[in-house]
Amino acid sequence: MLEADVEVDRREFRLSAAIGVAAGERLALFGPSGAGKTTILEAIAGLVQPRRGTVVLNGRVLTRTAAPRHQVPPWQRRVGLLRQDPALFPHLSVRQNLAYAPAPGTGREEIARIAERLGLRGTLDDLPARLSGGQAHRVALGRLLASRCDALLLDEPYAGLDAGLRRDLTELVRELVAARQVPSMLVAHELEAAQAFADRMAVLDRGEILQLASPAQVVAAPAARRVAELVGYRSFVLVPETGAGVVAGVHPDRVVAGRQPGRGVVLAGPVRSCRPSGAGWEASVEAAGTLVPVRLPDPPEPAAGEPDFVFTVLDPPCFGPDGLRVSRPEEVPT
Amino acid sequence: MSWAASPPAHVAGSALRRTVRSASGVASLAGAAVIWVALLGPVITLLAHLSWPQVSAALSVPGALDPLAVSVESGAITLGVLLVLGTPLAWTLARGSLPFPRFWEAGVLCSLLLPPLVIGLLLIFMVGPYTPIGELLGHVHLSATNTFLALVIAEVYESAPYYVLGAQAAFAAVEPAIEEQAALLGDRPSRVARRVSLPLAAPGLAMALAVAWARAMGAFGAVVIIAYHPFGIPLQIWTTLQETGLPTALPFALVLLVVALPLPLAAYIWSARARGRRRG
Numbered sequence: 001m002l003e004a005d006v007e008v009d010r011r012e013f014r015l016s017a018a019i020g021v022a023a024g025e026r027l028a029l030f031g032p033s034g035a036g037k038t039t040i041l042e043a044i045a046g047l048v049q050p051r052r053g054t055v056v057l058n059g060r061v062l063t064r065t066a067a068p069r070h071q072v073p074p075w076q077r078r079v080g081l082l083r084q085d086p087a088l089f090p091h092l093s094v095r096q097n098l099a100y101a102p103a104p105g106t107g108r109e110e111i112a113r114i115a116e117r118l119g120l121r122g123t124l125d126d127l128p129a130r131l132s133g134g135q136a137h138r139v140a141l142g143r144l145l146a147s148r149c150d151a152l153l154l155d156e157p158y159a160g161l162d163a164g165l166r167r168d169l170t171e172l173v174r175e176l177v178a179a180r181q182v183p184s185m186l187v188a189h190e191l192e193a194a195q196a197f198a199d200r201m202a203v204l205d206r207g208e209i210l211q212l213a214s215p216a217q218v219v220a221a222p223a224a225r226r227v228a229e230l231v232g233y234r235s236f237v238l239v240p241e242t243g244a245g246v247v248a249g250v251h252p253d254r255v256v257a258g259r260q261p262g263r264g265v266v267l268a269g270p271v272r273s274c275r276p277s278g279a280g281w282e283a284s285v286e287a288a289g290t291l292v293p294v295r296l297p298d299p300p301e302p303a304a305g306e307p308d309f310v311f312t313v314l315d316p317p318c319f320g321p322d323g324l325r326v327s328r329p330e331e332v333p334t
Numbered sequence: 335m336s337w338a339a340s341p342p343a344h345v346a347g348s349a350l351r352r353t354v355r356s357a358s359g360v361a362s363l364a365g366a367a368v369i370w371v372a373l374l375g376p377v378i379t380l381l382a383h384l385s386w387p388q389v390s391a392a393l394s395v396p397g398a399l400d401p402l403a404v405s406v407e408s409g410a411i412t413l414g415v416l417l418v419l420g421t422p423l424a425w426t427l428a429r430g431s432l433p434f435p436r437f438w439e440a441g442v443l444c445s446l447l448l449p450p451l452v453i454g455l456l457l458i459f460m461v462g463p464y465t466p467i468g469e470l471l472g473h474v475h476l477s478a479t480n481t482f483l484a485l486v487i488a489e490v491y492e493s494a495p496y497y498v499l500g501a502q503a504a505f506a507a508v509e510p511a512i513e514e515q516a517a518l519l520g521d522r523p524s525r526v527a528r529r530v531s532l533p534l535a536a537p538g539l540a541m542a543l544a545v546a547w548a549r550a551m552g553a554f555g556a557v558v559i560i561a562y563h564p565f566g567i568p569l570q571i572w573t574t575l576q577e578t579g580l581p582t583a584l585p586f587a588l589v590l591l592v593v594a595l596p597l598p599l600a601a602y603i604w605s606a607r608a609r610g611r612r613r614g
Binding site for chain 1: 509511512514515516517518519520521522523530533534608611612613
């Protein structure tokens, strides 16, 4: 169990976050660049001294700013951190990298097993300079596995790799976290990366956790308008029947053509632009006084005899004038 | 006139471009070769003007190689002093862990920019016999003028900035992310230094040390003022030149090159290979 409750002063804002991650759980910190995600990991790893707070890992106090003050140095924390730069030791072979800081009882055979598992057997005697990007990241992961590491922190490690490699490595980390039963945290600024990894997601903006929920819930029911913006809601339309100043968030992917009032809010308007996007079409429809971007399998066209394109926004989340979520009249409160 | 034989205009153009490119390639190769030969000119001249009977005659005079021993001994001690004192300074400069880092760097640069002759003059005023430091040395029956100690001091002053600046660059080139990873894997700072920082900086340190060695071996300006005795090779060359002329001085120039150059060259080759392997 990893528990962190830290405050760190940043130039523009004060980062303040309280997070608990159970053994074997995967938590994603999701938010825009500069939200303070990496700083949280660095505070847990002991690389950043928080202004106030505590970090406790499996009952071991790593940081406590209240009396009696306590700050365990990074080299005694047993917290593994992977960054985008695998930071392999360039003067050591892959084998020596893997065995840099072996946990007690990790001998040659265990190192060989880890190398086998990560598909690195043929590279054991190479220097890191000869490895491909994906191999280098696997060595960095293997080096953590061979070491004594009670928590796994991932700071967008695979952001620079191509999609297939990223998927493989993420899957590998998921399996290993399950097998080792260590708490793990991933920092991501892409929603897909966070969803691919996490059981639970914390949405962070300007040093503040706006929502902590399952990846599905964060997208289906954002707690605030800012969360909705961060997870991809691109337009907000006034919905008269829900009350003054209340807007409904429209996610371009959560839209179907046609009038289906039972499934959400029906909007209509002229199509202003339309272009192919992936396997479908991305269009901009002028509706409810604003431009609404939508993605549909077919190019949007008004039905015969009608001037406007009619579409239904599926079950949109609604936000009051204060930016917080409000329920729609027909929505059953849960 | 056969139309078929004349190539289309764009082919002719590309052939012309290729000719120009290969001509400019040849020109730049020739230019580089000329500059290279010019830089090596003194060494080539030395080899051309040496007559081997003269070399063996000059070097077989009894005591002719004593200055060599003096130079090598003082140079070795100088390297030791630089390693022990210069390395920690270079480390702290590279880490930026000192307050006002530019101030400290400027100090090192200052000693680099002082002409050796001026260093020699100022050393007399600093450690000469009638100065506080000179008197202190006198208490332990040492003197820093015209002694072996004076020679070492002069060589240290002439070579230290080269070593410190080179070593600083070597330490600064070690990526902090790699040291951070070593710490997170459980190494305390002293272990990180031993297992990661020093091995990674080693090629650069070797180069810095080699340059310092060449400087120490060839030190003349400060030496001629503060340590005229005991003779090292540079002074041997100077006095031979003055007393018996150019031809008799040349053999000692050869000795100086033979002694001063192999270590830097070996260090260069080793560090270039180590860097190449790490870069892949």
